[in-house]
Amino acid sequence: MYQALRPSRSEFVPVRNLSYHVRLWGQPSDKRPPLVLVHGWMDVAASWQFVVDAMEEDRFIIAPDWRGFGLTDGGGVDNYWLADYLADLEWLLDHYAGEGPDGEGARQIDLVGHSMGGNVAMHYAGVRPQRIRRLVNLEGFGMPARKPDEAPARYGQWIDELKRLHRGEMALAGYSAVDGVARRLMKTNPRLTPDKAAWLASHWSVNHAQPDGSERWQILGEAAHKIVNAHIFRVDETLALYSRITAPLLMVEASDDSLHGWWKNRYTLDEFHERLKSVGNARIERLEDAGHMLHHDQPRIVARMIEEFLAA
Numbered sequence: 001m002y003q004a005l006r007p008s009r010s011e012f013v014p015v016r017n018l019s020y021h022v023r024l025w026g027q028p029s030d031k032r033p034p035l036v037l038v039h040g041w042m043d044v045a046a047s048w049q050f051v052v053d054a055m056e057e058d059r060f061i062i063a064p065d066w067r068g069f070g071l072t073d074g075g076g077v078d079n080y081w082l083a084d085y086l087a088d089l090e091w092l093l094d095h096y097a098g099e100g101p102d103g104e105g106a107r108q109i110d111l112v113g114h115s116m117g118g119n120v121a122m123h124y125a126g127v128r129p130q131r132i133r134r135l136v137n138l139e140g141f142g143m144p145a146r147k148p149d150e151a152p153a154r155y156g157q158w159i160d161e162l163k164r165l166h167r168g169e170m171a172l173a174g175y176s177a178v179d180g181v182a183r184r185l186m187k188t189n190p191r192l193t194p195d196k197a198a199w200l201a202s203h204w205s206v207n208h209a210q211p212d213g214s215e216r217w218q219i220l221g222e223a224a225h226k227i228v229n230a231h232i233f234r235v236d237e238t239l240a241l242y243s244r245i246t247a248p249l250l251m252v253e254a255s256d257d258s259l260h261g262w263w264k265n266r267y268t269l270d271e272f273h274e275r276l277k278s279v280g281n282a283r284i285e286r287l288e289d290a291g292h293m294l295h296h297d298q299p300r301i302v303a304r305m306i307e308e309f310l311a312a
Helices: 045-054 082-097 116-127 148-166 178-188 194-204 235-243 258-263 269-276 299-311
Strands: 009-015 018-025 035-038 061-064 109-114 132-138 205-207 217-219 249-254 282-287
Touching (some): 035 082, 035 116, 045 061, 045 299, 082 109, 132 299, 178 194, 178 217, 235 269, 249 299, 258 269
Parallel strands (some): 035 061, 249 282
Antiparallel strands (some): 009 018, 205 217
16 A cells, blocks of 8 residues: 555644544645645545655645545535535635635635636635635636526426435445455546555545444545536636636646546537636646546646746
């Protein structure tokens, strides 16, 4: 199994009636702003370990498990909303970087997000531009444009999926052994090595012992995250948020075109790049020999990209 070079420590922070699990590396410093790492959908904060280990500088790093993922409680809800992640992040920054009116006067942070976390980071940087010094988005592309006449069917799909969830039809798969979780991770990402898969599996799942003494490893994610968002994606809202970002942005894209794999020609990198023109100071870099989980595939290069950008 992979051996962490810089083991994290855990603490729980009260956030909006939830107990938020946060992984920390290093110690607070007056010389550098905190570095906040936010993970993607169906992932956990421990997923950043490989990048943290590859960093040259020892700095104060904060990585939360989003609500309903990892060791953070979901609050018993049956679906999740993007706006909640924005508010949760604000609560966490108030705790670790100081609180001021609308974030004014609080210490700035460097923010890195992967996938869903990248989308959250971009939106938050538009809501609270004064709080972000540097912004890094790893494969967080947003969603395809939707038309208003798609809204009725979307609401219907949302309701139907809620019913399926409450009937127990959307439960996440369980595994008889932790190595089954590791195999699942490697199937999803063929570049993931067995040692890293075994390490991730031990943090990505938990064993619920059965009455007969057998093991049942369950993914640390709420099934409610699978429910489609009731609201259609609004490109105009996203562009308005992007236009308010004042921090320099580094956008890192993997050589495997994730958008094409997910959406074919319905949503393309060219379309996303057009959206990025609304950001005042954005740079796009491509990472070779990497897929969507690029922080697992090429952690040393990702760490170098982040550190060089933050130091520039």
